[in-house]
Amino acid sequence: MTRSARIILCAAGLAGLVALLAWGVAGLEPFGHYPGPYGTVLNSVEPHERHAANVVSAVVFDYRGVDTLGEELILFGAVMGLAFLLRENREENTRGVRDRVPSEALRAVGLVAVPVVVLLALDLVAHGYLTPGGGFQGGVAAAAGLLLVYLAGDWRAMRHAGPLPVVDAAEAAGASGFLIVGFATLIASGAFLENLLPLGTFGKLTSGGTIPVANWCAGLEVSAAFVLIFLEFLEEIMAEREAK
Amino acid sequence: MIGAQISALALVAAFALAVVLVHDVLRSAVLYGIYGLMLVVLFVVFQAPDVALSQLVVSTVAFPVIIVTALAKVARRERRRR
Numbered sequence: 001m002t003r004s005a006r007i008i009l010c011a012a013g014l015a016g017l018v019a020l021l022a023w024g025v026a027g028l029e030p031f032g033h034y035p036g037p038y039g040t041v042l043n044s045v046e047p048h049e050r051h052a053a054n055v056v057s058a059v060v061f062d063y064r065g066v067d068t069l070g071e072e073l074i075l076f077g078a079v080m081g082l083a084f085l086l087r088e089n090r091e092e093n094t095r096g097v098r099d100r101v102p103s104e105a106l107r108a109v110g111l112v113a114v115p116v117v118v119l120l121a122l123d124l125v126a127h128g129y130l131t132p133g134g135g136f137q138g139g140v141a142a143a144a145g146l147l148l149v150y151l152a153g154d155w156r157a158m159r160h161a162g163p164l165p166v167v168d169a170a171e172a173a174g175a176s177g178f179l180i181v182g183f184a185t186l187i188a189s190g191a192f193l194e195n196l197l198p199l200g201t202f203g204k205l206t207s208g209g210t211i212p213v214a215n216w217c218a219g220l221e222v223s224a225a226f227v228l229i230f231l232e233f234l235e236e237i238m239a240e241r242e243a244k
Numbered sequence: 245m246i247g248a249q250i251s252a253l254a255l256v257a258a259f260a261l262a263v264v265l266v267h268d269v270l271r272s273a274v275l276y277g278i279y280g281l282m283l284v285v286l287f288v289v290f291q292a293p294d295v296a297l298s299q300l301v302v303s304t305v306a307f308p309v310i311i312v313t314a315l316a317k318v319a320r321r322e323r324r325r326r
Contacts, residue, residue, distance in 0.1 A: 031249075031290075056294045124297065132293035140301040147309065226306055233313040240320045 051199040052208040057129035060136075061214040065193030068214075069182060072221055076175045079225045083168075086232045090239055097238045099154040110152025117145035125219035129208045135215045139222025147230050155234050162227050171228060174221025181213050245289075252286040273311040280304045 001009075029035055042055055042063065052058040060068050121141035128134030150158040185194045193210060200207035259279035266272045280303025287296035 054294075133297055134294065137294070137297035137301065140298070140306060144301050144305040147305065229306075230309065233310065233317075237313055237316050237320075240317060 047202055050195060050208060050211065051202045052129040052211050053203050054129050054131060054134070056132070057134050057211060057215065058208070060134065061129070061211045061218070062193060062195055062208075065182065065214065068218065069178060069192075072175060072178055072218060075222065075225050076171070079171065079228050083228060083232055086236060090236070097155075097241050099156065099238065099241070107152050110148050114145055114148045114152060117148060118142060121145055121223070125216060126205070128215050128219075129211045130203060130205070135218030135220075136222050139219040139224075140226055142219070142223040143226030143230065146227050150230070150234065155238055158234070159231065162231065164228075164231060167224050167227050167231065170220055171224035174217050174219070174224055177217035178214055178221065181210055181217065185210065248289045252282070252289045255282040256286050258282075270312065270315055273308050273315065276311070277304045277308040280307070 042059065046052065046055045046058050046063075050058045050062055052062075121138045121144075123138075124133035124141055125135055125138030128138060146158060146162050149161050182193045185196055186192045188194070188196055193214065195209040195211070197209035197213070199209045205212075256279070259275060259282050263272055263275045263279050266275055280299060283303060284296045284300045287293070287299055
């Protein structure tokens with residue numbers, strides 16, 4: 001295809017895209033005035049029904065818990081696939097590979113940041129159903145905290161902080177914990193993630209019934225999944241490094 | 245408030261363009277981190293703190309790290325082949 005033909009094709013496609021986009025944006029409701037009733041209904045109903053201060057968490061871990069289960073299993077499957085492929089094909093072992101931190105500043109900042117980020121992550125999970133946050137956000141933040149161990153110390157320190165067997169077990173425990181809570185409530189009451197536990201007082205850590213349980217399971221699963229991704233990728237790089 | 249919204253949208257657009265237009269993949273990955281941070285600002289300005297928190301760690305830490313480690317692996321393999 002010649003250059004001018006490509007430009008014409010691209011221009012035609014872009015013009016169509018811009019026209020469709022402008023049409024769509026012009027038809028949008030003004031900001032903050034969306035027409036769907038779902039959010040409005042939940043905002044008024046959720047505080048009495050579930051006692052969780054963060055309605056988003058109540059949607060994610062209760063009303064739409066099945067969606068979250070699907071998302072969790074996608075992540076679980078993706079990470080399992082990654083571990084399976086990389087562990088199977090890894091030729092070199094990584095014994096004796098050196099991995100020094102080149103910068104003292106990086107080491108200092110990293111060491112200060114590790115406890116801060118990990119504490120923040122735990123706080124995000126623990127208060128996920130009271131304030132913005134939750135199992136997913138806190139889980140990824142915790143994994144980022146462990147990644148900082150690699151930046152500040154070395155890869156071996158990170159592997160020491162999160163040994164692969166422990167991470168594997170945590171990943172499985174988080175994913176199966178969510179499933180167990182879901183199916184236990186399904187058997188007991190006939191609906192997946194039906195909230196059976198005492199709901200507690202609105203705004204307290206003990207509120208929300210099964211929401212905190214599902215929330216912590218998700219936090220464990222997500223943090224282990226991301227730590228596993230980081231560990232496997234770093235292991236790959238270190239294996240290459242020795243071969244050099 | 246409208247001013248904050250417009251500037252957040254403009255920053256996201258600017259960094260999104262930068263991610264695409266930069267030719268070096270490594271630079272693109274680092275720019276993607278900054279672009280993700282701008283998206284976080286956008287979500288905060290538009291009052292979606294839950295989404296902002298997920299975006300914060302996924303797009304500024306997890307995704308760039310995965311890209312950079314993959315690049316490191318590919319670059320070593322290319323060098324060895326030569």
